Amino acid sequence: MRQAAFRSYAFHIAVIAALFLLQYVLPAYHIGTFTRIMVYAVLAIGYNILFGYTGLMSLGHAMFFAAGAYGAGLSVYWLGFGPIAALLAGVASAFVVSLLAGIVVLRVSGVAFLIVTLMLAQAAFLATLYFNTITLGDQGIVLSLRPIEMAGLSFALSDPSVKYNVALAAFAFALLFSLWLLRSPFGRILIAVRENEARTKLLGYNTFLYRFWALVISGTLSGLSGALYCLLFAYVGASFASLQYSTLPLLYTLLGGTGVTLGPLAGTAIMYYLIDISSSFTSSYMIIVGAALLVITLWFPEGIGGWVRRFLRRKPA
Amino acid sequence: MITGPALLLALMEGAVGAAVLALTALGLSLVFGVMRVINIAHGEFVMLGAIIVWWCSAELLGAHPALGFLLALVMAPVVVGLIAMAADWLVLRRINYDPERTIVATMGLLYVIQQSVLMTYGPDARPIEPPVYFRIQLPWFGYSGYKLIVIALALLLLGITWLILSKSRIGLYMRATRLDAETAQAFGVPVRRVYASVFALGAMLAAVSGVLIAPIQQAHYLMGADPLLLSFIVVIVGGLGNLRGTLLAAALIGIGEGMIAVLFSPTLAKMIATLLVALVLIARPGGLMRESAP
Amino acid sequence: MTLLETRGLSRRYGGVTAVNDVSFRLEQGEIRSIIGPNGAGKTTFVSMICGRIPPSGGAVFFEDHDITNMSPWKRVMRGIVYTFQITSIYPKLTLRENVALAVQRRLTAKPGLHLSLSPDALDAAIDEALSAVGLNNEADRLAGVLPYGHQRLLELAMGLALKPSLLVLDEPTQGLAPGDIQPFCDLIRRTAKTSTILFIEHNLKVVLDLADRITVMDRGAILAEGTPAEIERHPAVQQAYLGD
Numbered sequence: 130m131r132q133a134a135f136r137s138y139a140f141h142i143a144v145i146a147a148l149f150l151l152q153y154v155l156p157a158y159h160i161g162t163f164t165r166i167m168v169y170a171v172l173a174i175g176y177n178i179l180f181g182y183t184g185l186m187s188l189g190h191a192m193f194f195a196a197g198a199y200g201a202g203l204s205v206y207w208l209g210f211g212p213i214a215a216l217l218a219g220v221a222s223a224f225v226v227s228l229l230a231g232i233v234v235l236r237v238s239g240v241a242f243l244i245v246t247l248m249l250a251q252a253a254f255l256a257t258l259y260f261n262t263i264t265l266g267d268q269g270i271v272l273s274l275r276p277i278e279m280a281g282l283s284f285a286l287s288d289p290s291v292k293y294n295v296a297l298a299a300f301a302f303a304l305l306f307s308l309w310l311l312r313s314p315f316g317r318i319l320i321a322v323r324e325n326e327a328r329t330k331l332l333g334y335n336t337f338l339y340r341f342w343a344l345v346i347s348g349t350l351s352g353l354s355g356a357l358y359c360l361l362f363a364y365v366g367a368s369f370a371s372l373q374y375s376t377l378p379l380l381y382t383l384l385g386g387t388g389v390t391l392g393p394l395a396g397t398a399i400m401y402y403l404i405d406i407s408s409s410f411t412s413s414y415m416i417i418v419g420a421a422l423l424v425i426t427l428w429f430p431e432g433i434g435g436w437v438r439r440f441l442r443r444k445p446a
Numbered sequence: 447m448i449t450g451p452a453l454l455l456a457l458m459e460g461a462v463g464a465a466v467l468a469l470t471a472l473g474l475s476l477v478f479g480v481m482r483v484i485n486i487a488h489g490e491f492v493m494l495g496a497i498i499v500w501w502c503s504a505e506l507l508g509a510h511p512a513l514g515f516l517l518a519l520v521m522a523p524v525v526v527g528l529i530a531m532a533a534d535w536l537v538l539r540r541i542n543y544d545p546e547r548t549i550v551a552t553m554g555l556l557y558v559i560q561q562s563v564l565m566t567y568g569p570d571a572r573p574i575e576p577p578v579y580f581r582i583q584l585p586w587f588g589y590s591g592y593k594l595i596v597i598a599l600a601l602l603l604l605g606i607t608w609l610i611l612s613k614s615r616i617g618l619y620m621r622a623t624r625l626d627a628e629t630a631q632a633f634g635v636p637v638r639r640v641y642a643s644v645f646a647l648g649a650m651l652a653a654v655s656g657v658l659i660a661p662i663q664q665a666h667y668l669m670g671a672d673p674l675l676l677s678f679i680v681v682i683v684g685g686l687g688n689l690r691g692t693l694l695a696a697a698l699i700g701i702g703e704g705m706i707a708v709l710f711s712p713t714l715a716k717m718i719a720t721l722l723v724a725l726v727l728i729a730r731p732g733g734l735m736r737e738s739a740p
Numbered sequence: 741m742t743l744l745e746t747r748g749l750s751r752r753y754g755g756v757t758a759v760n761d762v763s764f765r766l767e768q769g770e771i772r773s774i775i776g777p778n779g780a781g782k783t784t785f786v787s788m789i790c791g792r793i794p795p796s797g798g799a800v801f802f803e804d805h806d807i808t809n810m811s812p813w814k815r816v817m818r819g820i821v822y823t824f825q826i827t828s829i830y831p832k833l834t835l836r837e838n839v840a841l842a843v844q845r846r847l848t849a850k851p852g853l854h855l856s857l858s859p860d861a862l863d864a865a866i867d868e869a870l871s872a873v874g875l876n877n878e879a880d881r882l883a884g885v886l887p888y889g890h891q892r893l894l895e896l897a898m899g900l901a902l903k904p905s906l907l908v909l910d911e912p913t914q915g916l917a918p919g920d921i922q923p924f925c926d927l928i929r930r931t932a933k934t935s936t937i938l939f940i941e942h943n944l945k946v947v948l949d950l951a952d953r954i955t956v957m958d959r960g961a962i963l964a965e966g967t968p969a970e971i972e973r974h975p976a977v978q979q980a981y982l983g984d
Binding site: 329 | 792814
C-alpha cells in the first residue's frame with residue numbers, strides 16, 4: 130500500500146518534470162498554448178474534485194473561475210496590487226464565492242443541483258455586465274502589470290518563459306494537492322459520498338459537510354485558475370463568467386476520464402488543440418465543443434483515463 | 447418617482463413576459479415530468495423559433511409581415527419538433543435517458559444548434575417586423591396591439607396543451623409514463639413514442655414562444671440563454687415536473703421580472719429573480735422541489 | 741442499566757400509521773430480537789432509533805440523553821450502528837476500502853482535522869474486522885462481485901469495525917447460506933460481550949438461539965415481550981405470529 134503511494138507520487142512528479150523540460154523543446158507558439166493548457170488544467174483539476182471524486186456535476190464553475198479572475202484583475206486595476214497580492218486576492222474571492230454558493234446549491238441534490246449551479250452562474254455573469262462601472266462589462270479590462278520581484282530578481286509576466294513557469298508551478302501545486310487530498314482520509318470520504326451517500330451517513334459521517342468542503346476546494350482551485358489566467362494574459366472580461374467556462378471544465382474532465390488525477394490534463398490538452406485548430410477555420414468553433422460532448426456521451430463515456438485504466442488492467446500484472 | 451401609468455405599463459410588459467415564459471417553462475417542466483430529463487438546450491429551441499420567423503419573413507419579403515409570421519407560427523413548431531425528435535432518436539434514446547448523461551448530451555446539443563445558427567444566420571441581431579401594426583391608445587400612453595395578441599395566443603396555446611394533456615389519448619399515455627414508465631409499458635403504452643413526442647412537444651412550446659417574442663425582441667443566435675435561465679428559475683420555484691406549479695411560478699416570476707425590467711433594468715430583474723430563488727432555497731432546503739401530480 | 745428507551749414513538753405516512761405509540765426499553769448487554777409479520781413496522785421502528793427516519797411523535801433516549809432530533813451520523817458517533825435490511829455497501833470499492841471507511845470513522849472520532857492516519861492502525865483494524873466475519877482472504881476484491889451472503893457479512897464487518905455500543909441489525913441472516921448461519925450466531929454472541937444487540941429476524945431458530953429477550957410487533961405496536969420461553973407460550977403470539 131505504501132509502495133503504491135510512493136509510485137503514484139513519483140509518477141506524477143515525473144509528469145511535472147516532463148512538462149518542465151518541454152519548454153526547451155517546444156516551438157514558441159506551442160509554449161504559449163501549453164501555458165494556457167496548464168492554466169485550464171488547474172480549472173479542470175478543481176472541477177474533477179467535485180465531479181469526478183465527489184460525484185456532483187456542476188454547471189456553474191464559470192462563477193468560480195470568474196471570481197478568481199475578477200478578484201485578481203480588479204485589485205490590480207482599481208487598487209494597484211502587484212501580481213502576487215492580486216493572485217492571493219483572486220483566490221480569496223473565489224474562496225468566499227464558493228462558501229456562499231455552497232450554502233445555496235447544496236440545499237438541493239440530483240438534477241436540481243445542476244439547475245441551481247447553472248442558475249447562479251448565469252446570475253453571476255449578468256452581475257459582471259450590470260456592474261459595468263466597476264468591471265467595464267463586455268469590453269473588459271486590459272491590465273498593465275508590475276513585474277514580480279523575488280529574491281532581488283525581477284520577472285516580467287509578459288515574458289513567455291516566465292508565463293510558462295508560473296503556469297507550471299500552479300499546475301504542479303494543483304496536481305500534487307489533488308493527489309494528496311484524494312489519498313488522505315478526507316478523499317476517501319469524498320469517494321464514499323459519490324459511491325453511496327446513505328451508507329456513508331450511517332457510518333457516522335456528516336456527508337453534507339464533506340460535499341460542502343469538496344465544493345469549496347473545487348471552487349477555490351477553479352478561482353486560482355481564473356486569477357492566473359487574468360494575470361498571465363493581462364485581461365479580464367465578462368466572457369470569463371459565461372457558460373463556456375462552466376462547460377469547458379466539464380468537457381475536459383469527461384474527456385480525460387472522471388476520477389483520474391491526470392485526466393484533467395489529458396482532456397484539457399486534447400480539447401484545447403482541437404478548438405485551437407478548428408478556430409482557424411471557422412468562427413463557430415464552439416461547435417467542436419458541442420460535438421465532443423455528444424461523442425463522449427454516446428461512445429466514450431469513460432474518457433481517456435477509463436480507457437487507459439482498462440488497458441492496464443487487461444495487461445497481466 | 448414611479449407613477450401610476452408607468453406602473454401600469456410595467457404590469458402590461460410583465461404580463462407579456464409571463465405569458466411567453468409560461469409556454470417555455472411548461473415545455474421544460476413537461477419534459478422533466480415525463481422523461482426525467484433536464485434539457486439544457488431548451489433555450490436554443492426558443493432561439494430557433496425566432497430565427498425561423500426571420501427566415502419566413504425574409505423569404506416573403508414584400509408581402510405583408512403577417513403572412514411570414516403566420517407561416518413561421520406553423521413552420522417553427524414543425525421544424526423544431528422534428529429536430530427534437532431526431533435528437534431523441536439519435537442521442538437520448540441511445541443513452542437510455544440516464545439523467546447525468548442526458549444533461550451532458552443536451553449541453554452538446556446546445557452548442558451544436560447555437561453554432562450552426564451562427565454559421566448560417568450570422569452573428570447579427572436582426573429586427574423583425576410585427577405582423578400587425580395597431581396601437582391601443584390609453585389615456586397615458588399608446589400600447590402595441592401585437593403584445594396583446596401575444597398574450598392571447600400564449601393563453602390559447604396553453605389551453606390547447608392543457609386539453610391535449612388532460613383529454614387526449616396521448617395525454618393519458620404521458621401521464622401513465624410519468625407515474626411509472628415500466629408499468630405503463632406493461633399496459634401497452636408505447637413508451638418510446640411517448641418519450642419522442644413529449645420531447646418534441648416540449649421543444650415545440652419553446653419554439654412557439656420564440657416566434658412570439660421575435661417581433662418584440664430581435665432574432666440573435668445567443669438569445670436562448672435568458673429564456674433558459676428564467677425557465678430554470680420557474681421550474682425550481684414551481685417544483686420540477688409540477689405543471690400547475692410551473693404555470694403559477696411563471697405568472698409570478700414573469701410579471702415580477704417584466705416589471706423590474708421596465709422600471710429598472712432587465713439584467714437587474716434576472717439577478718433579483720435568481721437571488722430570490724437562492725434565498726428561498728436557504729430558508730426551505732429542498733422544500734420547493736416537492737413533486738406532485740400535474 | 742437502560743441503554744435505549746423509546747417513549748410513545750410513532751410514525752405516520754399520510755393516513756397510514758406504521759409505528760403507533762411504541763414505548764420500549766433495552767438493557768445494556770442484552771441480545772434483543774424483534775419479530776413480527778411483514779408490515780408490522782419493525783424496520784420503521786429501528787430506523788427511527790438510528791435516525792434514518794424522523795418520528796412523527798414520541799422520543800428516543802440513549803444512555804439517558806434525548807436523541808430524538810439527533811442526526812444519524814451523530815448517533816453513530818454515540819455508538820448506535822445500523823446495518824441495512826437491503827445490503828448497503830460500496831460495490832465499486834474493495835472490501836478493504838469498505839471497511840477502512842468504518843475504521844477511519846472510529847480512529848478520527850476525536851475532533852480535529854485528521855489529515856493523515858496511521859496506515860498500521862488502519863490495516864490492523866481492517867484485518868481484525870474482516871477476519872471476524874471470515875472475509876480476510878478477499879480483502880482486495882471489489883465488494884460488488886461478492887455473493888450476496890458475503891456482502892451481508894461485509895456490511896456486518898463494517899458495523900463491527902465501528903465498535904458500537906448498540907448494534908442494530910435488520911434481518912441479518914437473510915441471504916446467508918445455511919452453512920454460514922451457525923458461524924454468524926457465534927459471531928453475534930462474541931460481539932455481545934462488548935455491545936448490546938438489537939436485531940430484527942424472521943428465522944425463528946436464530947431468534948430462539950440468540951435472543952435473551954424477544955419483542956413481538958404487530959400492526960405498528962408491541963404485542964408481547966419476554967424471554968424466548970415466555971414468548972413461545974404466549975397465546976396471542978401463537979395466534980398472531982407463530983401460527984399453530
